[in-house]
Amino acid sequence: PRISIKLKPDTRYYVTGQNNGVAIHFTGSNSENNEGNISYPSSDTRPSKLPDDKLLIPLPDGTTINQISDQDNYLNSNFVISIKGNHTSFYKEHRIINPYSVIEDYSVSYNSTTGHTRISFDTKLICGYKYDISDGYLIVHVARPSELYSKIIVLDAGHGGIDPGAIKGSTYEKNLNFTILNNYAKTYFEKSDIKVYYTRVTDVKIDLYERADFAAEVGADLFISLHMNSNNSSAVSGTQV
Numbered sequence: 001p002r003i004s005i006k007l008k009p010d011t012r013y014y015v016t017g018q019n020n021g022v023a024i025h026f027t028g029s030n031s032e033n034n035e036g037n038i039s040y041p042s043s044d045t046r047p048s049k050l051p052d053d054k055l056l057i058p059l060p061d062g063t064t065i066n067q068i069s070d071q072d073n074y075l076n077s078n079f080v081i082s083i084k085g086n087h088t089s090f091y092k093e094h095r096i097i098n099p100y101s102v103i104e105d106y107s108v109s110y111n112s113t114t115g116h117t118r119i120s121f122d123t124k125l126i127c128g129y130k131y132d133i134s135d136g137y138l139i140v141h142v143a144r145p146s147e148l149y150s151k152i153i154v155l156d157a158g159h160g161g162i163d164p165g166a167i168k169g170s171t172y173e174k175n176l177n178f179t180i181l182n183n184y185a186k187t188y189f190e191k192s193d194i195k196v197y198y199t200r201v202t203d204v205k206i207d208l209y210e211r212a213d214f215a216a217e218v219g220a221d222l223f224i225s226l227h228m229n230s231n232n233s234s235a236v237s238g239t240q241v
Contacts, residue, residue: 104123152218154198
């Protein structure tokens, strides 16, 4: 942020560092005292009761946790916090306080289709996050997934894109793998305490080393790669593990 201060004639100043900021000292015949006290707007200061190591998002009056949703775009190193209503003007006046160097940038926009204000955060790497409301702020804890979640599973739908896998008539293995893991299995984990990551969320080819690297990056406790096989003999059946 940029703060502009208009000085009286013959007034001088110097700056000294403090534990959580800076102190600006004024001197000269026109200064009222030797140390200038600057009053910051309440929207730009971190409330003393709230943590100084978490992301703080000020909330419009009356906002409840039920009006807030999120979207984890981890494959793009991004996550989005959505708040019901159009609050773009609110966030022009109320600053989001970010102590995390891993967050590169954020933007605020309004989605007229969903009727939500979207606060999008770009991160330098894949991050996990958890949030709660306190004293009119959304407190967001951002950390590496393995530091934040006690149980992490990576579900890997085999093949994809130009790599169809096994083919039987018009049936492609890549589509079966994707449907089972990304659609059916997804509903199973929705209300669990397990954090689930998917190596692919679209029909795209991913190299094997990329799938393994992804599981290592998020600190997976379990990696499940689903494949299907095809055989010309109808006598062949069963499951391979």
